[in-house]
Amino acid sequence: MTAALTGTAACAAKGGSDTDARAAGAGTGGKGCGTLTYKDPGGNADLSQLPKKIREGYNGYFAPVNTSVYKDFKAKSTGHLKIGYSDSFSANGWRGDALARLKQDAAALQKSGVMSSLRTANSNLDNSLQIQQITSMINQRVDAIIAIPNSPTAFNNVIKQAYDAGIPLITLNSHVTSPYAINVDTNYHLTGELVGAGVAKIVKGQGDVLVVDGINGSPASSTLHQGYQAAFAKCPGIHVKGSLEGQWSEATAKSLVLQYLSTHPGQLAAVVNSGGMTNGILQALQQTGRKPVPIGDANPDQGSLVSLRKLLPDQYAAGVTPPAQGMDAALLTAIAVLHGQGPKYDAIVATPTQITGRAALDDWIRDGWTASSAAQAPAPPGTDWLSPQQLRSYFQRPAALPELPPLP
Structure with a gap:
């Protein structure tokens, strides 16, 4: 089952510096936490057609x-x-x-x-x-x-x-x-906001989140990051504690997350990544003796989806490009x-x-995919x-x- 939904902060810095992005708000999760806000793109085009x-x-x-x-x-x-x-x-x-x-x-x-x-x-x-x-x-x-x-x-x-x-x-x-x-x-802004809002709901608007971006300066990576921040800004209980430049690479993401975890012993509530780095992140958590945490993935590869179904079937939010x-x-x-x-x-x-939830993964994952399948996942059926x-x-x-x- 898939759902097409509708609902953009500076490019993330390389490394694991603390960049606490808590936002003002009221209540446990904050009013509107996990929801999207409409924003017209502007310009002179008539989109009403x-x-x-x-x-x-x-x-x-x-x-x-x-x-x-x-x-x-x-x-x-x-x-x-x-x-x-x-x-x-x-x-x-x-x-x-x-x-x-x-x-x-x-x-x-x-x-x-x-x-x-x-x-x-x-x-x-x-x-x-x-x-x-x-x-x-x-x-x-x-x-x-x-x-x-x-x-x-x-x-x-x-x-x-x-x-x-x-x-x-x-x-x-x-x-x-x-x-x-x-x-x-x-x-990408809307994709990032959808993924961020999905993660916010899973963690009930509370906890420290690590963001693993793509390539710094890339329009896609920068705009996804803005989308995450827009979603988390509605959740005063969510703190973005670090941003890493994973370069959309499993190996790079794993190495950087290992470095981050070695110097940040605190408990993470979730990790959000800009696509195709979920396995590297999960491996880094496992290698440091930590349990898997909810994952946001803006564009998962085949292996990421298989691992999510095995480890976090109801604890993820994903987009697709x-x-x-x-x-x-x-x-x-x-x-x-x-x-x-x-x-x-x-x-x-x-x-x-x-996509979110076990049923969506069952629809999306195809026979023959394994946790080591590196190819990008095609769009879900339908x-x-x-x-x-x-x-x-x-x-x-x-x-x-x-x-x-x-x-x-």
Whole structure:
């Protein structure tokens, strides 16, 4: 069973410094503890045109949503497309799965004549190098670029260069402030707030919480952290005692949590992480002789879900940002723009999905998954996550889109 729900503090510091984030309020858990507050994203876009379920995904979105500059864009070519892919980091499962899916999609589209080539590059968190790589793609005259930038602002000039060259740039789960990009995005603020609110309910609004973030400076990691803080701010009994930079890596998260626990002997009520680090956290707790504590996981991998069902089947709150569905949405968005379908907005935002409870895990976990399964978990059954049918709502002149291979 899954539930699609609706409901953004500074980037976490590396290491385990005490950063007590208690908030003012009354009562044991605080009025509103464990609940969400509606916040309109602002901007000049008219979101009222969207179906209610899709519009809810913009609730609390951390950036203004504006009309897209590509609403009347017409590409020079609509077939045999050359697509560029610029990644800022590849050393985690989510990025690896996203790239694998893009290659699978490209192979199928090359056979059907929709695409002619795929060009990929990775900068390993070097913004200057990634800008050079995108510039190279512009000079090679690709038709569109899909990118995961590591900064919301550092790429604005090169994105404008792409626009001036007639090359749409689509970001994936990494919002940029340039008006010349289209952000295909998860509402990370809302996801973080959902996960934080779920954990707050489990611990009854009381106790010390450790946060394990992704990569400091990454828009996704920073915005998830803001979402946790927004949820915990309603709970005066919850104190965020430390924030670690786990880099979305099980090994890194385990090492940092071990270091933190060695210098912080106090009892933790829960640990919240930005995705795919749950097993590392649980292993660190076990290695130091501590019992498992409730877990918040903003985007679990397969092994994390298996471990949660075994150890904490009713003591977790999780979100989902599936890499395969995300990449499909980014690629189809690029193709729709090139085909002149006219995107309405500069941000195409998926409605987050939250799971909690044993029944949800039973629905989500598939045969063959084990605690050591490192691959990202696909969206739970029945989750409509920026599907081709949903994408139609974000375009002025929606039309049929190429068929992609079946999802895993």
